Amino acid sequence: MNRTRLLPLFLAFFLMLGAMPALAQTPTLDAAKEAQSAEPNTDNSETEVPKHLASPRDTLSTFLESMNRVETDRTDEAAWERIYSTLEIPKSAGSARKEVAWQLLGVFNSLGKIDPQTMTPGVDEIKTDKLKNFEFFPDNPRPAAQKIIKPALSQLGEAPSSVIIHRVDSGAWKFAGESLDQIPQLYGWISERGVRYGLDIRQRSASAWIRSMVPGSLKGRFVLGMEAWQWLGLLGLAFICVCIDLTARVLISPVAKRLVNRYLGAPDDDLLKTTVRPMGFGLGAAAFLLLVNLLGLSGMALTVLVVAARVVLVVCITWAAWMMTDLLAAAFMRRASKTDSTFDDMIIPLLRKTVKLFIVAIGLIYVADSFDIELLPLLGSLGLAGLAISFAAQDMVKNLFGGLSIFMDRPFKVGERIVYKGYDGVIEEIGFRITRMRTLTGHLVTIPNGGITNDPIENIGRRPYIRRTINVTITYDTPAEKIQQAVQIIKDILEEPGIAEPIHGRIGADEFPPRVYFNDYNAASLNIFVIYWHFPPAYWEYMEHGEKFNQRLFEEYAKAEIEFAFPTQTLYLAGDPNRPLSVGLENLNPTEGSGG
Structure with a gap:
């Protein structure tokens, strides 16, 4: 077999696994649910706070200055990083942070010209007043701020939410996650007033532009944190994903069949269909993650949808990789059956199980990441429970080393007949932990590998x-x-x-x-x-x-008239004229010392 011909398949397999991290990091907005500092400290004097986040004034100035930079150059990554540093949004939210930043700027531009110097407190003021939270909108106590806030409230009525800048555990001041969750609603409410200063963000934000094109009857009323047009958009997005799934399966199936037939031989049609199916699901989930930002969602609505889509995507990739492993293993087993050696018959099932274990482990890691679960602290917190588990796992470890011993010493191979502890049968499978033997009566016997290495084995297959x-x-x-x-x-x-x-x-x-x-x-x-x-x-x-x-x-x-013998007994009967038998009594002398 020419192994170089298999290279494209292996590359595709591992590229799909490698794509999991990037796709799993598709935007979500879990605002205010993730601490931004690993070492919380409420005493600011002991923590070095970045100067651009030292007060509400510095944070607002940093945000506005950096947004001005990205207005002219949207690829300015340094400016984007400074913007992200002002927002209490986890890094895993990805590009969703940009949508929130544009909508927050849209709120400010609809109010009017924002002057951080007169509208927010500085470092000295927060120390004097011992501030921990500052509400910029709508209840801003600063006269300069009220000059632009009151006209908006008188025109539009009560604001649906607020903009708050608060101090996080590290001592830095950031736009609070709770208020950022409500930014889409706030922007939808205040955008009816039009732009009073600066850039119309509809030129920069796709979701804002789409919202501006939606009829007014579908805006303004929120159900479960979403406007009517967003619900309709969600249904349309689901329909698009279903179409992508069906189309992908129709297009991928013949291509996959030709590739497998070319490099691996005639495939099992049912196995091939099962392998292609999760690929269509996965492409649909990936499309959902890429397009959901167009709806301008945030908060719990975006979190639920994105986390669900990310989990579906990870499960689909894991499922596809699992089935691809079976497909490759089946092809290699067909080739191995044509060789004289039985070593490949043993090693292929073992490699298949090992790869599957690796695939499931990677999948679980990314599922945990989708829920923002950190595994290392979780494992470290096991403590004594881990010690108890290690004692309980002694037999498992023993069996694993027994499996390695079988592969190194090779006391038997797949297909050989052995006798072990009274069981007489043929070896069907050798795994890391157990060996399966089919007895001559048809029963399946499962033998722990740890015992095999210590007990005598009669290998009938090698006589x-x-x-x-x-x-x-x-x-x-x-x-x-x-x-x-x-x-x-x-x-x-x-x-x-x-x-x-x-x-x-x-x-x-x-x-x-x-x-x-x-x-x-x-x-x-x-x-x-x-x-x-x-x-x-x-x-x-x-x-x-x-x-x-x-x-x-x-x-x-x-x-030759030679008779076979069989067990016989001859019985002579008294009175038989052909075989006379005399019967009588002998005179027995009583032994000495006996009575009578």
Whole structure:
């Protein structure tokens, strides 16, 4: 087999696994649910706070200045990083942070010109007033802020939410996650007022532009945190994903079949369909994650939808990789069945299980990441429970090392017949932890590998021959010359064509000719001992050979009028005229010392 031809398949397999991290990081907005500092400290004097986040004034100034930079250059990553640092949104939210930033800027631009110096407190003021939270909108106590806030409230009515800047555990000031969750609603409410200063963010935000094109009857009313147009958009997005799923399956199936047929041989159609199915689901989930930001969602609505889609995507990739492993293993097993070696028959199932275990482990890691679960602290918190688990897992570890010992020492192979603790059967599968044996009666026996390495095993499959011993019994009334004839008949039969060939083989340099002897007197017969060795050790060929020998022996003894003996007893009866039997009593002298 040309292994280089398999390279494209292996590359595709591992690229799909490698795509899981990138796709799993698709935007979500779990605002205010993830601490931004690993070492919380409420005493700001002991923590070095970045100057651009030292107060609400610095945070607002940093946000506005950086947004001005990305207005002219949307690829300015340094500016985006400074913007993200002002928002209490986890890094895993990805590009969703940009949508929130644009909508927050849209809120400010609809209010009017924002002056951080007069509208927010500085470092000295927060120290004097010991501030921990500052509400910028709508209840901003600063007169300069009220000049632009009051006209908006008088025109639009009560604001649906607020904009709050608060101090996080690290001491830095950021836009609070709770208020950022409500930014889409706030922007939808205040955007009806139009732009009073700066850029119309509809030129930068796709979701804002889409919302501006939606009829007014579908905006303004929220159900479960979403406007009517967003619900309709969600249904449309679901329909698009279903279409992508069906189309992908139709397009991928013939291509996959040609590739598998070319590189791996004729595939199992059912297995191929099962492998392609999760690929369509996965592409649909990926499309959902890429397009959901167009709906301008945030908060719990976005979190639920995105986390669900990310889990579906990870499960689909894991499922596809799992089935692809079965597809590759089935192809390699077909090739292995055509070789003389049985080592590949053992190693392929083991590699399949190992790869599947790795795939499931990677999948679980990314599912946990989708829920923002950190595994290392979780594992570290096990403590004594981990010690208890380690004691409980002793047998498992023992079996794992037993499996490695079997693969290194190779006391048996798949397909060989062994006898182990009274079980006689054929090895079907050798795994890391257990070995499966099918007994001659059809039962499946599961044997822990840890015990196999310590107990004796009789490997019948590796015997070089099958030895047969026979005790041919003839009757006691057989004359001496007939006894010699009986022995010679057996010797002649063992030299006949068709019978002689399998029993005149060689093992190394030692010949094993058949042996025939008149060797014993049994209780009811004369015994002729026969021994021969059948080569090769093929059991059913051995049985056919034995049947042929038995038939010839029966025929030749019948011709020579030699009778086979069987266990007999002779019973003589009193009064039988043919065999007279005298019965009487003997005079017994009483022993000395006995009474009477």
